[in-house]
Amino acid sequence: xxxxxxxxxxxxxxxxxxxxxxxxxxxxxxxxxxxxxxxxxxxxxxxxxxxxxxxxxxxxxxxxxxxxxxxxxxxxxxxxxxxxxxxxxxxxxxxxxxxxxxxxxxxxxxxxxxxxxxxxxxxxxxxxxxxxxxxxxxxxxxxxxxxxxxxxxxxxxxxxxxxxxxxxxxxxxxxxxxxxxxxxxxxxxxxxxxxxxxxxxxxxxxxxxxxxxxxxxxxxxxxxxxxxxxxxxxxxxxxxxxxxxxxxxxxxxxxxxx
Amino acid sequence: xxxxxxxxxxxxxxxxxxxxxxxxxxxxxxxxxxxxxxxxxxxxxxxxxxxxxxxxxxxxxxxxxxxxxxxxxxxxxxxxxxxxxxxxxxxxxxxxxxxxxxxxxxxxxxxxxxxxxxxxxxxxxxxxxxxxxxxxxxxxxxxxxxxxxxxxxxxxxxxxxxxxxxxxxxxxxxxxxxxxxxxxxxxxxxxxxxxxxxxxxxxxxxxxxxxxxxxxxxxxxxxxxxxxxxxxxxxxxxxxxxxxxxxxxxxxxxxxxxxx
Numbered sequence: 448x449x450x451x452x453x454x455x456x457x458x459x460x461x462x463x464x465x466x467x468x469x470x471x472x473x474x475x476x477x478x479x480x481x482x483x484x485x486x487x488x489x490x491x492x493x494x495x496x497x498x499x500x501x502x503x504x505x506x507x508x509x510x511x512x513x514x515x516x517x518x519x520x521x522x523x524x525x526x527x528x529x530x531x532x533x534x535x536x537x538x539x540x541x542x543x544x545x546x547x548x549x550x551x552x553x554x555x556x557x558x559x560x561x562x563x564x565x566x567x568x569x570x571x572x573x574x575x576x577x578x579x580x581x582x583x584x585x586x587x588x589x590x591x592x593x594x595x596x597x598x599x600x601x602x603x604x605x606x607x608x609x610x611x612x613x614x615x616x617x618x619x620x621x622x623x624x625x626x627x628x629x630x631x632x633x634x635x636x637x638x639x640x641x642x643x644x645x646x647x648x649x650x651x652x653x654x655x656x657x658x659x660x661x662x663x664x665x666x667x668x669x670x671x672x673x674x675x676x677x678x679x680x681x682x683x684x685x686x687x688x689x690x691x692x693x694x695x696x697x698x699x700x701x702x703x704x705x
Numbered sequence: 706x707x708x709x710x711x712x713x714x715x716x717x718x719x720x721x722x723x724x725x726x727x728x729x730x731x732x733x734x735x736x737x738x739x740x741x742x743x744x745x746x747x748x749x750x751x752x753x754x755x756x757x758x759x760x761x762x763x764x765x766x767x768x769x770x771x772x773x774x775x776x777x778x779x780x781x782x783x784x785x786x787x788x789x790x791x792x793x794x795x796x797x798x799x800x801x802x803x804x805x806x807x808x809x810x811x812x813x814x815x816x817x818x819x820x821x822x823x824x825x826x827x828x829x830x831x832x833x834x835x836x837x838x839x840x841x842x843x844x845x846x847x848x849x850x851x852x853x854x855x856x857x858x859x860x861x862x863x864x865x866x867x868x869x870x871x872x873x874x875x876x877x878x879x880x881x882x883x884x885x886x887x888x889x890x891x892x893x894x895x896x897x898x899x900x901x902x903x904x905x906x907x908x909x910x911x912x913x914x915x916x917x918x919x920x921x922x923x924x925x926x927x928x929x930x931x932x933x934x935x936x937x938x939x940x941x942x943x944x945x946x947x948x949x950x951x952x953x954x955x956x957x958x959x960x961x962x963x964x965x
Binding site for chain 2: 601603604606607608609610611612613614617621622625626628700701702
């Protein structure tokens with residue numbers, strides 16, 4: 448039934464989801480193998496796979512993938528470690544929010560990629576610089592989103608806790624945090640996706656390893672197959688991390704799905 | 706013995722965007738005896754919930770004082786258990802954990818928390834649901850859990866703000882009997898806010914009728930119906946007489962409130 452908000456059966460859902468991937472690859476194949484697009488600009492799917500295989504087996508691409516994942520996860524965990532407590536504090540205590548909110552709102556619009564030249568000056572082209580790009584890119588977003596989520600906690604739950612004898616600290620610990628934990632996990636999942644964009648940009652400039660570095664290297668060789676393979680690998684890793692996040696959330700917060 | 710003294714308490718809410726301030730409650734004085742069951746009856750917006758929230762310590766009076774056992778109330782505390790109209794169980798805690806919440810907050814040993822929760826689960830007919838999430842319960846069960854959660858702290862006073870307002874009629878009647886049964890056994894001081902006349906009579910020893918906004922006490926009526934009360938009481942002549950009288954009192958106010 449094709450009507451607004453009408454649910455779709457699991458089998459149909461999977462079929463449709465996979466179907467579009469197939470359609471996409473088919474269109475790509477027709478365009479490239481059919482000779483409609485020059486090989487110089489766009490490799491066909493088969494070349495892409497062959498190039499990818501060569502990358503993995505002969506050129507140590509797995510090491511690049513490992514480097515990129517470590518940078519994203521490292522920078523992101525660092526950002527989350529500081530951003531989540533600050534966001535919770537801002538959401539819970541209005542003076543803290545009044546102090547930081549305007550600055551954080553401003554800082555969140557500063558594009559992380561624009562900091563790369565500066566960060567190279569400050570931190571060189573080593574790992575610290577990469578981590579800092581991710582950190583700047585995710586920290587302010589996380590703080591603001593967590594603060595908003597915590598600030599929107601149902602007031603009646605907070606009031607109920609007070610009438611049950613909670614202290615102020617108790618309300619933060621036993622109401623504000625657990626009430627928003629699933630929301631915070633969801634925010635982390637979302638912002639991690641953005642962090643992937645920053646890491647690639649960081650690797651395009653002044654880097655000797657990583658998926659982004661491979662892509663920029665391949666550009667000078669006009670190896671579009673390798674470039675596309677790199678991009679697809681990023682997509683697949685994103686998909687896997689998304690799936691893991693969702694699975695962990697479902698496990699951690701069963702009350703949400705009940 | 707006086708449990709609670711509400712002395713000249715008024716509440717005025719500041720106006721929005723430079724509008725005129727809204728007076729929700731005119732200076733009100735009310736004395737509540739220990740272990741009395743008082744219902745506060747009034748049309749919507751008569752300030753009855755505001756009054757209850759002030760007693761709970763969730764709101765502050767613009768003027769006047771509220772004292773319980775001679776001590777002024779300034780903030781909420783576990784000595785005054787509250788049940789809200791909206792479902793306020795903590796959705797991330799099970800029924801049992803919700804009931805234990807207050808005891809846990811006050812650092813009671815886990816064994817005691819479990820015991821208290823078990824006894825309330827039994828009394829409230831929640832057996833078999835102790836490990837359910839609030840989401841999985843009906844409205845009536847959620848409010849039974851909320852009452853259990855408030856009582857688990859063994860408060861001096863129980864404050865209820867239209868707790869059965871969102872329930873269907875049959876469930877509501879059962880909940881009234883359950884609550885009355887608890888009161889007849891435990892004799893707590895109870896303040897119960899409602900706009901339902903039958904409910905106000907059936908539960909109370911004393912019914913306070915409030916006027917339309919700005920709220921003030923319009924009538925203070927003793928409900929001398931014998932305990933234990935049975936649901937058949939609702940069809941007795943004495944009950945009907947009280948109901949007719951309160952209907953008159955409240956109707957005039959509802960008309961006024963509707964005209965605003």
